[in-house]
Amino acid sequence: MTNPDSAAQLSAPTSHASPAPGAAGSPALAPVAKQVPVERIHHGERFVDNYEWLREKESPEVVAHLNAEQAYTDIVTAGQEQLRQDIFNEIKNRTQETDLSVPSRKDDWWYYARMVEGQAYGIQCRVAASSDGTLADWTPPLVEDGVDVPGEVIILDGNREAQGQQFFSLGGAAVTRDGNLYAYAVDNAGDELFTVKIKDLRTGELLPDTIENVFYGLTFSPDATTLYYMVADDSWRPYQVKTHVLGTPVESDEVLYQEDDVAMWTGFELSADRRHLMVSIGCSEFSETRLLEFAAPQKGLQVLIPRSSGILYDAEPFLLSGVEKILLTHNRDAVNSMISLVDAAEFTQPVAEQNWATVVPHSDSVRINGSTVTATHMIVSLRKDTIERIQVTALESLGTANQSPAVEPVFDEELYTAAMGGTEFNSPVIRLVYTSDFTPPRVYDYVLPVDQADGELLLRKETPVLGGYRAQDYVATREWAKAADGTLVPLSVLHRADLVRDGSNAGVIYGYGSYEVSMDPGFSVPQLSLLDRGVVFVVAHVRGGGEMGRRWYEDGKKLNKKNTFGDFVAATDWLAQSGWVDPARIAAMGGSAGGLLMGAVANLAPEKYAAIVAQVPFVDALTTILDPELPLSALEWEEWGNPITDAQVYKYMKEYTPYENVRAVAYPKIAAVTSFNDTRVLYVEPAKWVQELRSVSTGTEPIVLKIEMDGGHGGASGRYEGWKTRAWDYAFLADALGASTLL
Template sequence: MTDQPISPPVAKKVPVERTHHGDTVVDDYTWMADKTDPEVIAFLTGQNDFVTARTGHLTALQDTIFGEIKARTQETDMSVPTRTGDHWYFARTEEGKQYGVSVRCPVRGPDDWDPPRINAHEKLPGEQVVLDTNAEAAGHDFFSLGGLSVSEDGTWLAFSTDIVGDERYTLAFRNIATGQELAETITGTAGGAIWSRDARYVFYQTVDDAWRPDTVWRHEVGGSTPDVEVFHEPDEGFWVGMGSSRSLEYLFIGVGSKTTSQVYALRTDNPTGELVSLAPRIPGVEYEVDHAAIAGRDYFLFTHNGVVGGTKCENYTVDIAPVADPANRTTFIAHDESRRIEDIEAFADYLVLSYRSDALPRVAIADLRRIDGLPTADDFAEVRFDQPLCSAGAAANPEWRTPRLRIAYTSFIEPTELIDLDVASGRRTLLKRQIVLGGYSPDDYEQSRQWATAGDGTQVPISVVRRRSTASPAPTLLYGYGSYEQSIDPTFSVSRLSLLDRGVVFVVAHIRGGGEMGRRWYEDGKTVHKRNTFDDFVAVARHLVDTGATTPGQLVAEGGSAGGLLMGAVVNEAPELFNGIVAAVPFVDALNSILDPSLPLTVIEWEEWGNPLEDADVYEYMKSYTPYENVRAVDYPAILALNSLNDTRVLHTEAAKWVARLQDSTTGDAPILLKTEMSAGHGGVSGRYKQWAEAAFELAWILQQTGAAPEPAAGDA
């Protein structure tokens, strides 16, 4: 560090009044909204320079951590092949290249269900490049592949790319065998495409000005006719999505808000036919549909949270109906308050139920070959694993008639495994375990479940991951999200090892607003119950301090996007509990954003946060917790805000305004840092080496703020 004080650029103040429900607020930083304004760019680049000055002393540590991530990673590698049609599809990565290469090789015959052996350094017989992402990304600072879809006959590839980071994709078409690319492209798509069975048409989506996917189109590949609008949803509170059944018999178009959905179906052998609504749109009822063939008859399976027998199926139930009469639905798997059903997937010979119980994801299978008629809930057998704290679920399984189910398994301390389960015999075949170089052993680490008590008495689950040799009180990183019913399940991370091996304990707070404990857990952390999310997180932090697991001087909290709102709220509520905060693309100016229906995503977000435009109580409630509104003159801990200029989900202005107000208000000396990626979107930088470098920067800063040792413990990599 320099001997002279280093100060961030001071943002100018241009007072703008905002009045709602009789409440007038003065905002000094609304001018930052225009990312084309040279003064905005100057402020962001000046903040980046400030970050560089204040973190320059961490460069050597950052380089070391980058080297650790790289040294633990099998850079030249290949994924386990997945069968689709007449080919095995897989991906290769090569040392020194930022992106992967999608490839395929032919199956050996109709009964070939054994994936080709994995050899990262040799080509497989008949191997053929489907798409070299490195070639597509050449010359671009940012690159994202939005989707990759192969026609059923294996001839044509549809792929979409984004070179800016704004998630507006360009769709292109290529003959896989010849490499010939058609001159026609479609710009401004939402990413992804679905082929008709005859490969004559593709279906794709576009977004409106608020970045809402709202329209499905049919495009005649190689044809001259204009694209046909297949479906349009005018209601700004609903998104449109699409997908095909595993049987390839149906194209499903789903329309959904945060609380209500509707599904339409189209026979894929009649791509110019009419869509059919499978169930009406009922406010407060969400449902998904899959196509199943059971005992020689075709059915639709409805997973929904509607009312059955006068009871709201909050944790979802599954109905079944004949394809010929989708309104004739009967209960297939009954509602269970202790189990949150998340999905049911149909295969030719079995059904797979994915659900959540005891804050962990689980999977169960019903073998249709062993059952006369329709199965019942008792026919589903859970696939069990020995580790009590783990994640297990169906992986990529595109084939309808496969006798094997591919399962992904992992935990906080075990690298991801891909397993083929022979459904008839129950035999499991380990296809691949994620390679971690450098002598990694799960036995050196431990994971455990603890519980913290929130202010209202609610028991909040906590996952704790540490190196066995770590003593308490320990440097600690506390992670949280708590929105949109998203669950933070046990997953393995190579980069996290650089923290664990330096004595940092990694903790996940499974707070309300997430989905870990069922639908009610989510409902109790949204709209006018949102404060429960923040209170739970603070309760977890206090639990860690009060039990002697860590101290405030060793505790750093991290969250991103809606988890960034969490970070901003808790640092306002309890700044004394933390020595550092990492907020990635943080949704910290939530009230101003949700008050502006012209912004991307705002209207559909009203069901998550409430509508402060129409409801004065919601306005006051949101104003009471949104981070930007509640910045005050206190000693804030060090804060690292990570921003992206081209983000369309959480606009750059949120973090910029928040940091400007924090820097102006804090009474302490801890640095408030804003690091903006000038060529990236919501997911940050692209390319694995760039992502590793960014991770190394964040981890070095976290190590500094937790007071952890700069070097791994003796004997560690």
């Protein structure tokens, strides 16, 4: 892929040209990277990439260029500094900085996290639980916001762990059932590869067992002798489940499972009743589950439905009236998925000969997201009318003609999100997290219904919002845009209640549209700073996401991907014609795969946007997916298609990949935001894109690269740095839209 003679083609060192307006009107010189032509030929198509050399991360010249980009960005956006500080202060002043989560029960302890004013990271804590087994025993204890909580045990203080580190992030944790040992994973680079440490909670001392370069996923065996963990390969694909026996050399750790198919993702979790380790292997179109029974480890991993069956499914093993059952959420003859109950013994037979009892039938209007069980109930996560919901059904007659009806907690808003917040298998309650665009997150315990009664919602906490916030000061409505093919695209439209619909306001439209990820209603403190400046904020639920079911996703992937971009442009047109905004005052924002969306619409309709913020943008998608050695590339084939082997996919992707379709038009103000250590979307993609945009654009608006040299896919670490990042993005947009002043 890379020309081996490229070193001989090096042109002059990085220079500076391309004047752009600075903070005080004086010109700032944008960095101009040298051009080193690298030829790529696939399926008879030739493409010359002039900036591929920027991929050389260890090169001092590359690092110097990136630092020059950040220096240029600082100059160009210097005039936004006060606005950034204002937005940061607004976020800070609305946030109760000393706060704690609602305790969650696990075995004999209540676990919770708390934050302290002035500290950037959470403190993981626990207090002892009683054990009388009554409903009252599952009521979270009242713990104080202050530092001195009666009976509190500090498990891990993230602030102490982060001392002396430029980056700090936790990637998972596990505690033994006896509550004595705590394993946790730490990332100090931002590359999402972790160091696992194990603490003896009785003494506070670390065990000598330290495991390097671990991926997400940790759990202990029931007897606390073994730690299970994940390892990623050189392309950042999780492919090995390994076992570490405590007290033995890490070098002797054994591989429990290894997945050699480069297009398959591997992970594991415990079954709800914690009797099995469940290893899941899959892609977006089919999967395979293997179970390890802790009571009989000598049997090894047992395959349920082999991937060769082509079924996408999740499995939950449990005992029902003493019989081993498997609860399957699957897409067998069910595009939106359904739920079946199967005797575990059936899996010794071919799939076509197995007896699957329907528990939740397929529906064209309801998307089944997943299911799990407690000792008494099945819990189902589903999506209906774009909204994520929870339903519960008693286990007693599950899968029979006398199955109990499903019961759903009822909430009083039209647009909201209700999601599982975790629970213990034997608990009489499940934890729910509820939010909407203007309702701060609420934590409920839902008392599971008995004898056909309705369940009871017990509010445990609503996240406080300071500074005089009132939900009634804002409005969220559902609107619909019409795409070019006639498809109606749902929009969430947010604005202040007192905003006048006179066609003069500013608007920001946000989108994602990939991997069946839904942009669900959710409260955002930073977003209030835009709304309070008179901005109409629109979330475009474009195809490729999951808001309207599985078909909505499939209509925005592979050879249907252009629908995602067209839907976003249609949403922009709706906003421009809505009477809410001045069409000349619309900006767009999206991140990661949503950053690809930003790059695509910038090429399709640059005249429709005054500014674009592309966060960690996947803008050089074709180059990335053509190289299976790059992080996650092979895993992407199920989302975008495989351009290596399929000429039609190659041609289709080449028609929309942002980097390869930059053209001689007047681009709006653009900010590409990235991090040097991002392993999901490499910094080189936005770095190349920015260079190509500057070299081709016929306009005069600045195009900048904001790069966090010590961050990962989520930017810099710590809550205050996160607030600064969001303030930077929003200040860039508000400044471009002339919306810097509070109403």
